[in-house]
Amino acid sequence: MSMNDDILKVLVSEEELKAKVAELGAQISKDYEGRNLVLVSILKGSVVFMADLMRAVSIPCSIDFMVVSSYGGGNTTSTGLVKIIKDLDGDLSGKDVLIVEDILDTGITLSNLVPMLKMRNPNSVKICTILDKPSRRKADIAPDYEGFAVPDEFVVGYGLDYDEKYRNLPYIGVLKPSVYEK
Numbered sequence: 001m002s003m004n005d006d007i008l009k010v011l012v013s014e015e016e017l018k019a020k021v022a023e024l025g026a027q028i029s030k031d032y033e034g035r036n037l038v039l040v041s042i043l044k045g046s047v048v049f050m051a052d053l054m055r056a057v058s059i060p061c062s063i064d065f066m067v068v069s070s071y072g073g074g075n076t077t078s079t080g081l082v083k084i085i086k087d088l089d090g091d092l093s094g095k096d097v098l099i100v101e102d103i104l105d106t107g108i109t110l111s112n113l114v115p116m117l118k119m120r121n122p123n124s125v126k127i128c129t130i131l132d133k134p135s136r137r138k139a140d141i142a143p144d145y146e147g148f149a150v151p152d153e154f155v156v157g158y159g160l161d162y163d164e165k166y167r168n169l170p171y172i173g174v175l176k177p178s179v180y181e182k
């Protein structure tokens, strides 16, 4: 049984992802030249994009990882709702932080995380996400670098999961409703 059987349609192909990541990597390399760049991957969703993006960045940088979880349900507001499950290893003082995400959805995760990271005295904090779903936004936040804006559909692959599965799909697809309705 193939994961592909659960996919309704391909939203972003492997080729499109590859081209976009190269473009983002080149832009970031230009913008952060001579700076103190640290790529901060928010696990688990960003793992695939992180691995590709870091190799598309041609300037020196360090990498770090964080695991966070959002509290509460759909009616949450944006105050102190992010819990750090695994913190960064490194000090952010004087660093130019670029948060790497797979998707900016309601924005609640990053609207809480960004102020927390800014308290650590970094030089700058910006956001790079491969997908943006602006129609779902609940917090006032926008990405500084983005790959593709996607409609409000159930997207999986390239790190994005449904029930912890489909992260290893090499493209971004829309899940068949029959998969989550059963």
Ligand code: PRP
Binding pocket: 042, 043, 044, 045, 046, 069, 070, 101, 102, 103, 104, 105, 106, 107, 108, 109, 110, 161
């Ligand atoms: C997803 C996604 C983002 C976040 C975006 O992570 O990877 O990190 O939600 O949602 P928001 O903009 O509405 O806050 P999730 O919590 O599902 O964990 P995962 O990355 O381990 O899948």
Ligand code: MN
Binding pocket: 042, 043, 044, 045, 046
């Ligand atoms: Mn995530």
Ligand code: MG
Binding pocket: 045, 161
């Ligand atoms: Mg998830």
